[in-house]
Amino acid sequence: MLICRPDHTPLRILREKLHADPARVVLRPFHLAWQASVSEPSRAAQLVQDILKLDDDQAEAELDLIWKDFSERHWQIGRIFDERFAEIAEDVELAAGSVSPVKKRLIGAYFCHEYSYAAAALMNPSVVPHPDQTGLDPDQQRFVMSLRAVGEGHISSVAFREGIIGPGGDFRLWPQSGPAMAGVVDDRHHMGPEGAVTVHRQPDSAISNSVLFPVTEAQRNGLEDLRLVQFTHDDGGCEYIGTYTAYSGREIRSEMLRTSDFTRFCLEPLMGRAARNKGMALFPRKIGGRYLMVGRQDGKNVTLLASDTLNRWDDEGTMLLRPAFPWEFVQMGNCGSPIECDEGWILLTHGVGAMRKYSLGAALLDRDDPSKVIGRTACPILSAAESDREGYVPNVVYTCGAMRVGHELFIPYGISDSAIGFAVTGIDDLLSLMI
Incomplete structure (x- = not known):
């Protein structure tokens, strides 16, 4: 009989934490x-x-x-x-x-006002390599981390932090110098309900000081849980693509953010029958000539989706993972885009168990055919510790995306929808736990 122990984890929890900060304000239109x-x-x-x-x-x-x-x-x-x-x-x-x-x-x-964009919470981060990797040691990487920030009225926006990480979780975040500044719509006169909207970072505002707020009716109550990935196109060109949930206050819809350098952002709705639920995450390249995503079409299981285009997803997909262990019996979902390694694709997952407790797990997918599951963790790799279980939504740990750094994974994660912690794990250590 398999019994999961609380200390049965390959993750090393780092000391740094980020908390909600009411002092971080932006000037916004009133x-x-x-x-x-x-x-x-x-x-x-x-x-x-x-x-x-x-x-x-x-x-x-x-x-x-x-x-x-x-x-x-x-x-x-x-x-x-x-x-x-x-x-x-x-x-x-x-x-x-x-x-x-x-x-x-x-x-x-x-017609302006100050808005404390992260007064209520910081949560659900994702992380990707920074566009600028110049001047670093060979074993270091700059990164850009997205964060879901929640302020007055429970409005969710996208904030960013830059930093540098090396081996063993040796990382530091760049300081946030000066005031935060909200992104600006390029053309506020052409914002149709189904079209793309372009937003630019304000002049002289660093990425770490920039915030993307809802700008359309479909986004009115929030941009939620951005899952960023560095995507490589067939011609070798790269761009950063993130899937997120737009919330109008009444309805949700899946949308996509695209940027080449975090200076200008294109926000557009995802179309098609399969683009109807929260938690879609894009693979970092095409496989077999098609774009792939992981999602959750039925609210409980993890699904693999395929499309010939980035912005339309009609294929209902195939079942990839079902809850198999007590800590994920209520439901499962992805925790960001799959990460490629020599052995295949590492997919971080979350499971919900008794008392609505969220835990993180992982699965390994075949490199050439990701519909084949090679292995999965039978026990959580991270659950809410005693010191991390209190918050706006207790007993939750959650991430929207990790990053490979050499032979390790760097995993920022949300703590009880209130703060952000950081962890690292060796890829070999993680794979050794899979059955």
């Missing part, structure tokens, strides 16, 4: 909650008229107060106010040339 009746001016237009009625001394005094309160917290505040004024002027059909520079910035300030 939208008034409701409009007046159709026959009356909108609330936005009324607010603009109230500001324009101020005499010049009043307007300058108000802007001075705002500057004293916020300019040290947001060093590009003037540019942001100017850009926001331009948007509002267009929306309310205001002749911008008739407005003084002081009142332009004051109007911009009234």
